[in-house]
Amino acid sequence: MHVFFRRHLETGEVLIDRLEVVTLSAGYPSKLPVRKYASQSDIPIHDWPDLGQCNDFDVGVVVSFGSLLSEELILRFPYGILNVHPSLLPRWRGPAPVFHTVLHGDQVTGVTIMQIRPKRFDVGPIVMQKECAVPTRCTANELGVMLAEAGADMLLATLKKLPECIENSREQSKKGATFAPKINIAMSWVNWEEQTSEELDRLNRAISCRVPLRTLWMGNTVKLLDFVDLRDLPLFPAVTQQSIPGTIQFHKESNILLVRCKDDWVGFRLVVLKKKLSAADFYNGYLHRYFQERTNDHNVWRFQTHKPEQSLAKRAKRNWVATHR
Missing domain, CATH: 3.40.50.170 (Formyl transferase, N-terminal domain)
Structure with a gap:
């Protein structure tokens, strides 16, 4: 304006x-x-x-x-x-x-x-x-x-x-300047191995009004909606802290999908795969014990961190180095 x-x-x-x-x-x-x-x-x-x-x-x-x-x-x-x-x-x-x-x-x-x-x-x-x-x-x-x-x-x-x-105006200080770039989709990909529950809470509060958090499940993009910080649920039952980042658990009583991040667990009430699903719908359709018993690949039951492909320039440089050794 x-x-x-x-x-x-x-x-x-x-x-x-x-x-x-x-x-x-x-x-x-x-x-x-x-x-x-x-x-x-x-x-x-x-x-x-x-x-x-x-x-x-x-x-x-x-x-x-x-x-x-x-x-x-x-x-x-x-x-x-x-x-x-x-x-x-x-x-x-x-x-x-x-x-x-x-x-x-x-x-x-x-x-x-x-x-x-x-x-x-x-x-x-x-x-x-x-x-x-x-x-x-x-x-x-x-x-x-x-x-x-x-x-x-x-x-x-x-x-x-x-x-x-x-x-009475004054010039800006030359110290403490920081830049705030536009929000983009790349920021919405969750890194389960590197981001803490506090960082994911801040990320969700910052960008979810424009761009939902995203992750991968079996190679498919999943949008994560209705974030739940488990600190808001003081009576929430203890879950194992030994799980690998990205591990998914379903808490039936609260209808929350739990996901292990770097230091703790975070929760989501809704996800979007092909369509919007409640945590219960996602569990019943994809995570129920019936499906788990039919595979020995435990990575299937985890959200994966999205790892963008290397840029063409980086790949070209890598290929050039390999060719000229």
Whole structure:
């Protein structure tokens, strides 16, 4: 979202004299909520990058916009263009700060309002910054809603005292900068041998709203849904700690599929193989003793860690070395 605010920001009781919105085109598949709201509210809409005449606005605001802005565009606005970013910059620069806050177990986060710099993301001076605690065991969606509300309040506070806030802005620290890349499917593959129950809990809370956790079973992709951290079940019966990572057990009383990871067990109530199955359905269809008694291959009763094939470049290098020995 990109918003223009016209002049007379501090005239009387009216904070904003004129508001217009810039979004991606109407054909964009996400059907942006901002575009829908602007249309319903009779707010003028511009399709990026065709902005038309925007020389009579004081300030621009971007939120999760995802496109680099030119110096020529920024200079059209006397107060520049502000960005509302859901992290304590310079930590978690990039497109997915909320996801990485949860994924890495940060206990503190916040919102930063900063000035945009041309042709670079999230590096401009900090105009306002507010710290807040990350709620225990929250999901990325829950944290995103909380930070969005805080960011909206901070933006209004900034606009009310815009000249003062701009004058008192400060450059970002050169220390502590981290990057938050986009969430992708590759992140969703569980490594049963290397990931702990705590890491899998954080991974699930961070990305499952966009991409479900995945594993392999007999060469087939299995999506793992409705994650259960066994710490939430204090009366859960003890299970053997000697099992190989990836080992599957079914707990009938709670209808949970247990899977051994690096240090402990985690649970799932639903899986998707060819279709969505409850833990009981998966057990009855694939893990029942009837099936186990018909094979001596115990690997069949484990989830396997997905190991991506080597890239063509690596394979080519390996073949070249072998050929030229």
